[in-house]
Amino acid sequence: CGVFGIWGHTESAQLSYYGLHALQHRGQEGAGIVVTDGNSLRPIKGEGLVNDIFNEEKLRAATGHAAIAHVRYPTAGGGGIENVQPLLFRSSTGSLAIAHNGNLVNANHLKQNLERSGSIFNSTSDTEVVIHLIKKSSHSPFRAKVKNALSLLKGAFALMILTKDMMIVARDRNGLRPLSLGKLGDAWVVASETCAFDLIGAEYVRDVEPGELLYITNNGIEVDRITDEVAAPRAMCAMEYVYFARPDSNIDTVNVHMARKRMGRELAREVAGIEADVVTGVPDSSLSSAIGFAEESGIPYELGLIKNRYVGRTFIQPTQELRERGVKMKLSPVVQVVKDKRVIMVDDSIVRGTTSKRIVRMLKEAGAAEVHVMITSPPMTNPCFYGIDTSTSEQLIASSHSVEEIRVAIEADSLTFLTPEGMVRATARPFNDPNGGLCLACFTGEYPTEIFSDTVLPHEK
Numbered sequence: 001c002g003v004f005g006i007w008g009h010t011e012s013a014q015l016s017y018y019g020l021h022a023l024q025h026r027g028q029e030g031a032g033i034v035v036t037d038g039n040s041l042r043p044i045k046g047e048g049l050v051n052d053i054f055n056e057e058k059l060r061a062a063t064g065h066a067a068i069a070h071v072r073y074p075t076a077g078g079g080g081i082e083n084v085q086p087l088l089f090r091s092s093t094g095s096l097a098i099a100h101n102g103n104l105v106n107a108n109h110l111k112q113n114l115e116r117s118g119s120i121f122n123s124t125s126d127t128e129v130v131i132h133l134i135k136k137s138s139h140s141p142f143r144a145k146v147k148n149a150l151s152l153l154k155g156a157f158a159l160m161i162l163t164k165d166m167m168i169v170a171r172d173r174n175g176l177r178p179l180s181l182g183k184l185g186d187a188w189v190v191a192s193e194t195c196a197f198d199l200i201g202a203e204y205v206r207d208v209e210p211g212e213l214l215y216i217t218n219n220g221i222e223v224d225r226i227t228d229e230v231a232a233p234r235a236m237c238a239m240e241y242v243y244f245a246r247p248d249s250n251i252d253t254v255n256v257h258m259a260r261k262r263m264g265r266e267l268a269r270e271v272a273g274i275e276a277d278v279v280t281g282v283p284d285s286s287l288s289s290a291i292g293f294a295e296e297s298g299i300p301y302e303l304g305l306i307k308n309r310y311v312g313r314t315f316i317q318p319t320q321e322l323r324e325r326g327v328k329m330k331l332s333p334v335v336q337v338v339k340d341k342r343v344i345m346v347d348d349s350i351v352r353g354t355t356s357k358r359i360v361r362m363l364k365e366a367g368a369a370e371v372h373v374m375i376t377s378p379p380m381t382n383p384c385f386y387g388i389d390t391s392t393s394e395q396l397i398a399s400s401h402s403v404e405e406i407r408v409a410i411e412a413d414s415l416t417f418l419t420p421e422g423m424v425r426a427t428a429r430p431f432n433d434p435n436g437g438l439c440l441a442c443f444t445g446e447y448p449t450e451i452f453s454d455t456v457l458p459h460e461k
């Protein structure tokens with residue numbers, strides 16, 4: 001998912017719309033904006049793409065000086081308008097809205113306790129748990145309630161809460177999901193990715209720190225921490241650099257395109273000696289890394305695959321059959337580039353293996369003599385509990401197959417994965433934390449948080 005928020009601007013709804021537009025790649029299932037004019041909270045929401053949900057009329061009607069907004073990542077079974085965020089709760093003691101990116105690992109436990117004490121849930125989203133915790137908190141005033149509620153959450157969250165006179169911004173103690181802070185004139189802006197700042201002409205200030213809690217009001221910004229516990233190691237999702245984030249975004253000041261290029265370079269160093277005629281990337285996520293691979297290996301970069309940009313990401317379609325059809329609709333080979341050539345095909349990740357197999361076949365049908373697959377992430381052997389929907393262990397081909405078995409399954413002439421060490425080096429994050437402050441759990445099985453027996457995967461909700 002993607003989140004966006006703005007405080008202190010008369011065009012907050014319009015700017016949120018542009019912000020969501022820049023974050024569209026982070027979720028295509030639904031989107032929403034909640035605006036406040038200081039008196040009440042007003043939602044605009046819908047299912048589908050940002051452009052289909054909002055129009056000038058709706059945005060103009062939503063006047064106010066502050067807004068929070070969200071694009072929803074599709075997760076099988078978790079659809080429906082009631083799960084489209086921001087979630088808005090009206091109450092005589094003060095309405096509030098919440099927009100959340102990430103997955104809580106103790107949501108089930110918290111929910112059971114809340115239900116036992118009388119809470120009724122309207123959605124299947126774990127985000128609603130946060131609202132009930134705030135409402136039920138015995139602390140006072142409101143800020144203390146929020147702090148108390150957030151201190152009970154375990155797992156991944158980059159979230160924003162909006163009331164009629166305050167915007168609260170928080171990030172989990174490991175900083176699993178990205179969140180940046182910017183300024184547009186006198187207005188504060190918050191977004192999952194810095195590409196949203198660029199689009200609206202806002203200036204990047206800094207990333208929100210792991211465990212940080214910000215209160216933004218007309219009096220300015222106040223910095224607090226969710227708990228007084230010692231800071232946890234940083235563990236920002238490595239897949240953000242590999243696949244999820246847009247290449248023009250910077251996460252913790254590291255540009256995503258440059259990080260991908262270095263991943264390609266690392267991979268070329270790790271497979272030193274491979275003979276091939278052309279290097280090609282799978283658009284769009286792997287073009288940067290293919291360029292890096294070509295530069296390092298001296299093998300020319302070529303445009304061997306073209307993407308039809310009017311088809312959504314393949315993960316949108318929930319069934320395997322539709323997903324397989326989606327891949328074909330999406331990509332075409334450039335025959336003149338690959339015919340009779342030994343092709344190096346760089347891609348970001350292998351989850352189920354379906355995509356790679358299709359592309360290898362496509363390249364061979366177009367006449368490629370050999371196809372060598374280079375993946376700029378390590379084999380994904382473990383599920384993600386933090387909000388990237390890579391499904392269960394059974395669906396991850398690398399959880400049950402060796403690299404050689406995967407190579408056979410995808411019909412490639414060779415297959416190489418980037419090592420976790422190569423990935424850490426390539427991202428070159430400016431931190432001394434383990435793994436350079438990256439989460440690598442889906443590759444190593446070392447989860448930065450506790451995982452409980454009833455922890456629910458994002459798509460199981």
Ligand code: 5GP
Nearest residue numbers: 315347348349350351352353354355356389
């Ligand atoms: P699969 O191996 O499951 O057929 O597909 C892997 C491909 O799906 C990757 O190359 C990647 O570009 C794309 N993809 C779409 N959504 C996601 C996601 O959430 N995580 C990962 N790792 N890859 C995804």
Ligand code: SF4
Nearest residue numbers: 237238384439441442
């Ligand atoms: Fe990202 Fe993998 Fe960690 Fe999930 S487990 S947050 S996908 S690095």
Ligand code: MG
Nearest residue numbers: 282285347348
């Ligand atoms: Mg891909």
